[in-house]
Amino acid sequence: MKVMVGGTFDPLHDGHKRLISRSFELAGRSGMVIIGLTTDTFASRKSHPVRGYAERKAALIDFIREQGLAASYCIEPLKDRYGSAIDEDFDALVVSEETLPIAHEINLLRKEKGERKVDVHQITCVLAEDGHWISSTRIYRGEIDDHGRLLAESVENRPGESTGT
Amino acid sequence: MKVMVGGTFDPLHDGHKRLISRSFELAGRSGMVIIGLTTDTFASRKSHPVRGYAERKAALIDFIREQGLAASYCIEPLKDRYGSAIDEDFDALVVSEETLPIAHEINLLRKEKGERKVDVHQITCVLAEDGHWISSTRIYRGEIDDHGRLLAESVENRPGESTGT
Numbered sequence: 001m002k003v004m005v006g007g008t009f010d011p012l013h014d015g016h017k018r019l020i021s022r023s024f025e026l027a028g029r030s031g032m033v034i035i036g037l038t039t040d041t042f043a044s045r046k047s048h049p050v051r052g053y054a055e056r057k058a059a060l061i062d063f064i065r066e067q068g069l070a071a072s073y074c075i076e077p078l079k080d081r082y083g084s085a086i087d088e089d090f091d092a093l094v095v096s097e098e099t100l101p102i103a104h105e106i107n108l109l110r111k112e113k114g115e116r117k118v119d120v121h122q123i124t125c126v127l128a129e130d131g132h133w134i135s136s137t138r139i140y141r142g143e144i145d146d147h148g149r150l151l152a153e154s155v156e157n158r159p160g161e162s163t164g165t
Numbered sequence: 166m167k168v169m170v171g172g173t174f175d176p177l178h179d180g181h182k183r184l185i186s187r188s189f190e191l192a193g194r195s196g197m198v199i200i201g202l203t204t205d206t207f208a209s210r211k212s213h214p215v216r217g218y219a220e221r222k223a224a225l226i227d228f229i230r231e232q233g234l235a236a237s238y239c240i241e242p243l244k245d246r247y248g249s250a251i252d253e254d255f256d257a258l259v260v261s262e263e264t265l266p267i268a269h270e271i272n273l274l275r276k277e278k279g280e281r282k283v284d285v286h287q288i289t290c291v292l293a294e295d296g297h298w299i300s301s302t303r304i305y306r307g308e309i310d311d312h313g314r315l316l317a318e319s320v321e322n323r324p325g326e327s328t329g330t
Contacts, residue, residue: 001190022284025166026191092286107289117289119187121257124272124282 002090003027003071003121006036006078007099008043008136010050012059013146015096015126015134020063022123023094027071034090035060036078048140053077082106085118092119098133167255168192168236168286171201171243172264173208173301175215177224178311180261180291180299185228187288188259192236199255200225201243213305218242247271250283257284263298 005023009016023033037057043050050056057075064073076084085093085106095103103120110117125133128148138144142151170188174181188198202222208215215221222240229238241249250258250271260268268285275282290298293313303309307316 025193028190028193119286119288121284121286123284 001027001092002032002034003092003094004034004036004085004088004090004118005094006038006083006085008038008046008050008056009060010043010056010136011139011146012056012063013126013134013136013139014148017063018126019094019096019123020060021067021069022121024064024067024069024071024073026092026094026121029070031071033071033073034084034088035073035075036083036085037075038078042079046136048137082109086110086113087115089115090118092121094121094123096123097125098135166192166257167197167199168257168259169199169201169250169253169255169283170259171203171248171250173203173211173215173221174225175208175221175301176304176311177221177228178291178299178301178304179313182228183291184259184261184288185225186232186234187286189229189232189234189236189238191257191259191286194235196236198236198238199249199253200238200240201248201250202240203243207244211301213302247274251275251278252280254280255283257286259286259288261288262290263300 003023003026005019007016007019020035027033037053037060040050040053060075081102082105086109093103093106100120100122103122107117107120126148128134128138128144129150132138134144134148139146144150168188168191170184172181172184185200192198202218202225205215205218225240246267247270251274258268258271265285265287268287272282272285291313293299293303293309294315297303299309299311299313304311309315
C-alpha cells in the first residue's frame, strides 16, 4: 500500500515514532511511505523554536534505520497543510487525533479536483504519564520528556525531596 | 497487527469486499482479523430482508479463500453495535465512511472502561456507476448490482428499447 504522513517531527517524540512506525506497518514490506516534512518557513509558525529541515530529516532517517522499518520511503518538503496529498495517487493518509481534520480537508479537496478519496488511518495519540497527549509544545515547555515522562514530578519525587523531609 | 471489522455483509458487495480486503492488508500476513458478523436478530432491524447467519458467514469465507487473504481470522457473532470491540485487546478498527461514528463511540466507551483507545482506519466507500455509495439497500431495491452497476439504466440501454423505437 502507498501511505502518506506529514509533520514537523521536532523533537521526534514517542507520538511521532508511533505515527511513523504505523505508517510503515500499514504500507507493508513491499509498500511505500511518503513523509511530508514541514519546511523551515512553514514550521516557523509553531509556537516554539524548531530545528532546521536537514537536522529533522536526519533524525527521521536514523529512527527508520534503527527500527529496521522495511517499506520504501521518501521524505519530501511540506510547504503547507496539504503538500502533495491533494494530487498524489496513494491509498491511505495516516494522521493523529490532532491532525484528523486535515485528512478530511484533503479528501474534500481531492473530491473537488476529481481525484479519488483516500483511506484515513487515525492513530491513537501516545499519552504522557499524566494521561494527556505527548506534544512537542509540552516537551519544549519542559513539562515532559520525549517519552512523556513528567519532568517536574520526577524532581519532586526524588528521595527525601517529595515529602519535604 | 490485530484488526477488527464488523457488518451484516448481505449481499457481499464490492464495498464490503474492499472493507474485508483492506482489513487483511492492514493486519499483514502474520496478523489477525476479527470479523464481527451481525446475528440474525440484530440484522433483522435492517430495512430489507437478510440471509441467515450461516449463509452470510459462508459467503465471507468463500471470498477470503478466493482472494487468498493471508492473515489469520475469526468470524464471531455481533449482537449489538459494538460487540467485543469494547473489551478486546486489538490495534485498529476498520470502518466505512458510513460506520465511522460507531468507531468513535467504541473509543469513548473503551476510555470510560479504562481500556486503551484503538486506531481507526476509515476506508473510502466504493462508488456505484452513478457516483453514489454502493449499499445493500440500493442492491435490494434493484437500483444497482453488487458491483455498483446501474440496473435500471442497463435495461433502458438495451438496443431498440432506450429510444422507444
